[in-house]
Amino acid sequence: MDIGPIWRAMLRNKSGFVLIALQIAVTLTIIVNAFGIIQERSGRVARDSGIDEANTFAFASVLFTDYEREQRKTLIDEDLDLIRNVPGVINAVASNSFPLRQGGWSMGVALEPGNQGPESVGTAIYFVDEHGAETFDVDIIDGKNFTPGQVAWSIENDNTWPAYGIITEALGKEMWPDETGSYVGKTMFINDTDPVNIVGVVDTLQAPWESWTGVERSMLVPQRRPSEFVRYIVRAEPGMRDRLMPEIEAMLAASNKDRIIRDMTTMDEVRKLAYVGDAALIKILSFVVLLLTIITSLGIVGLASFNVSRRTRQIGIRRALGATKPAIVRYFLIENSIVSAIGLVVGSALAIGLNIVMVEAFSLEPLAWYVIPAGVIALWAVGQLAVADPARRASNISPAIATRSS
Amino acid sequence: MLKMTNVSKIYRTDTVETHALRGFSLTVEEGEFVSVTGPSGSGKTTFLNIAGLLEELTSGNYEIDGRDISSLNDKERSRVRNEKIGFIFQSFNLIPELNVYDNVDVPLRYRGFDAKERERRIMGCLERVGLASRPTHFPAQLSGGQQQRVAIARALAGEPRFLLADEPTGNLDTHMADSVLDLLAEINEAGTTIIMVTHELTLADRANRNLFVRDGHIHDGPPELHFATAANA
Numbered sequence: 001m002d003i004g005p006i007w008r009a010m011l012r013n014k015s016g017f018v019l020i021a022l023q024i025a026v027t028l029t030i031i032v033n034a035f036g037i038i039q040e041r042s043g044r045v046a047r048d049s050g051i052d053e054a055n056t057f058a059f060a061s062v063l064f065t066d067y068e069r070e071q072r073k074t075l076i077d078e079d080l081d082l083i084r085n086v087p088g089v090i091n092a093v094a095s096n097s098f099p100l101r102q103g104g105w106s107m108g109v110a111l112e113p114g115n116q117g118p119e120s121v122g123t124a125i126y127f128v129d130e131h132g133a134e135t136f137d138v139d140i141i142d143g144k145n146f147t148p149g150q151v152a153w154s155i156e157n158d159n160t161w162p163a164y165g166i167i168t169e170a171l172g173k174e175m176w177p178d179e180t181g182s183y184v185g186k187t188m189f190i191n192d193t194d195p196v197n198i199v200g201v202v203d204t205l206q207a208p209w210e211s212w213t214g215v216e217r218s219m220l221v222p223q224r225r226p227s228e229f230v231r232y233i234v235r236a237e238p239g240m241r242d243r244l245m246p247e248i249e250a251m252l253a254a255s256n257k258d259r260i261i262r263d264m265t266t267m268d269e270v271r272k273l274a275y276v277g278d279a280a281l282i283k284i285l286s287f288v289v290l291l292l293t294i295i296t297s298l299g300i301v302g303l304a305s306f307n308v309s310r311r312t313r314q315i316g317i318r319r320a321l322g323a324t325k326p327a328i329v330r331y332f333l334i335e336n337s338i339v340s341a342i343g344l345v346v347g348s349a350l351a352i353g354l355n356i357v358m359v360e361a362f363s364l365e366p367l368a369w370y371v372i373p374a375g376v377i378a379l380w381a382v383g384q385l386a387v388a389d390p391a392r393r394a395s396n397i398s399p400a401i402a403t404r405s406s
Numbered sequence: 407m408l409k410m411t412n413v414s415k416i417y418r419t420d421t422v423e424t425h426a427l428r429g430f431s432l433t434v435e436e437g438e439f440v441s442v443t444g445p446s447g448s449g450k451t452t453f454l455n456i457a458g459l460l461e462e463l464t465s466g467n468y469e470i471d472g473r474d475i476s477s478l479n480d481k482e483r484s485r486v487r488n489e490k491i492g493f494i495f496q497s498f499n500l501i502p503e504l505n506v507y508d509n510v511d512v513p514l515r516y517r518g519f520d521a522k523e524r525e526r527r528i529m530g531c532l533e534r535v536g537l538a539s540r541p542t543h544f545p546a547q548l549s550g551g552q553q554q555r556v557a558i559a560r561a562l563a564g565e566p567r568f569l570l571a572d573e574p575t576g577n578l579d580t581h582m583a584d585s586v587l588d589l590l591a592e593i594n595e596a597g598t599t600i601i602m603v604t605h606e607l608t609l610a611d612r613a614n615r616n617l618f619v620r621d622g623h624i625h626d627g628p629p630e631l632h633f634a635t636a637a638n639a
Contacts, residue, residue, distance in 0.1 A: 009503035322488020
């Protein structure tokens with residue numbers, strides 16, 4: 001290998017190489033940390049909300065006329081009857097919220113009554129009837145769904161919590177971390193002293209707040225709430241959603257003139273809105289990564305091209321002394337590898353340092369072990385690609401240039 | 407042995423065709439010290455480039471040690487240059503970023519010798535040209551004569567069959583030029599064939615055979631004769 005003389009020659013002409021090595025170091029530092037953030041955010045965006053997002057939509061029914069409590073109950077029953085009987089509808093439910101909506105109801109649950117302090121565990125609450133599980137398309141992996149008899153309307157001025165609940169597996173793990181068997185049949189306490197018997201466990205049903213650390217903890221509660229503002233969630237058969245949305249809106253608007261139907265939205269739109277910040281950050285950081293990589297490769301191309309021009313005669317001399325064309329290409333590739341190696345070693349140290357700072361300052365996840373090696377390999381490959389064309393041009397320099405007057 | 411038969415070299419542009427060498431035939435035997443003289447633009451450098459495989463000939467035949475090398479590919483030509491031919495240039499053509507040792511090392515690395523063999527050859531050649539004490543000096547730290555001696559050491563390190571020298575003393579003062587010519591004569595006496603292009607008749611006299619190039623043709627004989635002929639023409 002020719003590393004020795006190439007390295008010694010580089011030491012005689014350091015400035016350009018030092019600048020490029022620095023540029024590579026800074027680029028590696030930024031792109032691996034940006035990639036770490038992109039990876040973290042992409043992971044968040046890719047999480048399963050638990051519901052059948054592609055086929056589900058939601059809307060609100062808002063009464064603008066004073067209805068008695070019993071009238072409101074009747075209207076909700078009629079609405080759900082109408083919706084569930086529309087061909088193409090799998091099921092529908094009236095609930096206070098749904099995953100990714102960014103607004104909802106949370107409560108603290110505890111193993112002992114009267115212990116709603118720091119030890120209690122936060123959970124999202126979805127008030128549903130026995131149709132909730134199918135509408136949300138959650139799999140009951142243990143226990144069973146609510147029976148109609150377990151579902152009840154809320155009672156005016158009575159805060160007693162329903163006695164049953166279906167929890168997510170994540171909530172069960174948080175409550176009973178050492179439990180290896182079933183959570184079904186266990187009791188936890190909510191609202192300070194109200195016991196909740198767990199009748200079922202679902203695999204995934206996210207809370208409405210995607211940025212909450214406890215986003216995987218939620219509970220279906222068998223209670224119906226006859227308010228003026230009712231949120232309906234409808235799950236359609238595959239491919240039927242877009243046709244059903246205007247159809248159901250028109251049907252309900254016609255069935256009762258004392259209310260308006262609004263906020264008609266698909267779960268796809270809800271997801272998009274929930275992750276708009278993450279999506280923007282991913283795009284911006286991806287652009288930064290791309291831009292920095294391009295700038296660095298242009299820098300390498302520039303330095304290599306400059307070196308080819310500056311060393312035209314020297315390359316001709318090397319050719320005259322027996323260098324083959326591949327040997328000239330190899331010279332530039334080795335030279336670039338040396339610069340890259342220095343930049344990448346410095347950059348790796350800087351990247352680790354920056355990541356430590358970012359983990360401490362912004363509570364980010366530490367970089368996965370493979371991100372820095374992957375960045376090193378990627379930037380080295382970019383460098384080799386960038387230098388390939390100037391090197392190829394160098395190899396085409398005629399050895400006869402050695403005999404021309406300088 | 408170097409043998410050119412009816413070699414021609416034509417440079418073509420879109421509008422102009424320049425005949426640098428025309429029907430150029432020449433045989434140089436092993437151990438000869440040949441000078442090549444001629445006026446500017448006569449084809450001396452083209453001859454040297456063709457002889458040194460730095461350029462391809464347009465037509466004709468060129469053999470080194472009985473092997474036809476006019477049809478070799480680039481890789482094979484590079485190998486012949488590296489193994490059989492040593493170059494000494496007017497402007498020394500040392501690589502400024504490399505020290506004396508690394509400069510002499512350049513052709514040896516392309517040859518693929520191991521480090522021990524390279525060191526043996528490098529130090530041997532530097533000893534021969536009187537620069538064994540300066541392997542770590544850079545070209546800029548040496549005089550012109552010393553730089554040319556390094557270039558000669560570089561040319562000798564591969565133990566070539568032929569040494570092609572292009573105006574080797576053109577950039578040196580008289581004292582240094584004599585010293586370099588003495589060295590070349592010594593190398594020739596040791597068995598290396600030398601072909602030296604020069605425009606100085608006094609230098610050409612140091613060779614044991616003189617060739618004269620004019621208008622792309624070659625003529626054998628003392629340079630004075632040809633210069634006189636050219637002047638009277």
